[in-house]
Amino acid sequence: MSSDSPADQPCTCIALRRAARSMTAIYDAALRPAALRITQFSILRILARLGPLPVTRLAEEAALDRSTMGRNLDPLERRGLVRLDPDPADRRARIAALTEAGAAAIAAALPHWRAAQAEIDARLAPGALASLAALAQHP
Amino acid sequence: MSSDSPADQPCTCIALRRAARSMTAIYDAALRPAALRITQFSILRILARLGPLPVTRLAEEAALDRSTMGRNLDPLERRGLVRLDPDPADRRARIAALTEAGAAAIAAALPHWRAAQAEIDARLAPGALASLAALAQHP
DNA sequence: CCGGTATGCGGGCATATACCCGTATCCATG
DNA sequence: CATGGATACGGGTATATGCCCGCATACCGG
Numbered sequence: 001m002s003s004d005s006p007a008d009q010p011c012t013c014i015a016l017r018r019a020a021r022s023m024t025a026i027y028d029a030a031l032r033p034a035a036l037r038i039t040q041f042s043i044l045r046i047l048a049r050l051g052p053l054p055v056t057r058l059a060e061e062a063a064l065d066r067s068t069m070g071r072n073l074d075p076l077e078r079r080g081l082v083r084l085d086p087d088p089a090d091r092r093a094r095i096a097a098l099t100e101a102g103a104a105a106i107a108a109a110l111p112h113w114r115a116a117q118a119e120i121d122a123r124l125a126p127g128a129l130a131s132l133a134a135l136a137q138h139p
Numbered sequence: 140m141s142s143d144s145p146a147d148q149p150c151t152c153i154a155l156r157r158a159a160r161s162m163t164a165i166y167d168a169a170l171r172p173a174a175l176r177i178t179q180f181s182i183l184r185i186l187a188r189l190g191p192l193p194v195t196r197l198a199e200e201a202a203l204d205r206s207t208m209g210r211n212l213d214p215l216e217r218r219g220l221v222r223l224d225p226d227p228a229d230r231r232a233r234i235a236a237l238t239e240a241g242a243a244a245i246a247a248a249l250p251h252w253r254a255a256q257a258e259i260d261a262r263l264a265p266g267a268l269a270s271l272a273a274l275a276q277h278p
Numbered sequence: 279c280c281g282g283t284a285t286g287c288g289g290g291c292a293t294a295t296a297c298c299c300g301t302a303t304c305c306a307t308g
Numbered sequence: 309c310a311t312g313g314a315t316a317c318g319g320g321t322a323t324a325t326g327c328c329c330g331c332a333t334a335c336c337g338g
């Protein structure tokens with residue numbers, strides 16, 4: 001079978017997924033001293049930047065499915081880094097808010113994140129990310 | 140809070156993960172008529188290209204954790220696209236092999252995959268992927 | 279041949295991700 | 309104000325992903 005079928009060309013999506021896995025491992029390792037994963041760190045950062053947000057808005061901000069965001073909040077709430085309070089103005093909604101412990105976790109993680117970020121950006125072609133980000137805009 | 144703290148810079152890892160999610164959705168949608176996800180398609184393709192392989196080798200080939208590959212094979216085995224036979228030469232190992240149905244699934248998916256691939260590669264800066272792939276090499 | 283180390287796998291645990299459905303609530307319109 | 313459509317969520321289901329641990333088997337020295 002195979003020898004040289006056209007199916008043997010590399011798949012862009014798989015290459016990208018692989019790169020994302022590798023990158024995730026790098027950032028997760030860097031953030032390990034702060035006991036945060038890059039996904040969790042990014043959620044906390046959104047809340048730090050924008051203030052308390054209902055889950056749906058938070059999900060939009062992260063370009064994640066709403067239910068995914070809901071579940072990603074679970075470990076953060078369990079560890080007391082995020083608080084989920086009912087919205088007095090809309091009893092359907094739950095407002096996610098950074099706790100003091102959450103702010104402290106960001107502060108503890110920041111230097112490690114910055115190190116990883118510098119390390120990676122130095123090794124990355126300048127336009128590479130922009131090109132991918134643009135693609136993510138027009139699915 | 141915040142206003143302009145240094146935490147407000149974009150995270151390369153998150154951008155990449157986001158791009159990967161978006162790309163995955165595009166390929167998954169393209170492959171839906173063939174009832175395959177891009178991750179599954181890629182596993183089948185490796186088997187088509189290299190022939191039967193023990194799970195560990197397959198995982199290495201895909202740059203995946205061994206246990207992850209083992210689990211990713213489950214749906215494929217359940218659907219009869221992949222067969223998992225004991226290795227006569229090493230009773231610890233299980234050899235994953237493409238079935239005829241698996242080969243047919245690849246054939247059915249190929250045109251859709253090619254369409255997505257062409258669509259994406261046309262919209263992607265040439266060096267972008269190479270840069271990321273190189274990064275994945277040296278974690 | 280026997281014991282110690284190395285390797286292949288499965289299973290448990292935790293997170294990440296998306297889709298669908300049902301429920302509670304909200305809101306605009308008649 | 310009543311009602312129908314829209315919206316916010318939770319939970320179920322399925323896949324994807326990685327770590328660790330334990331078991332079975334393999335392999336290598338002595």
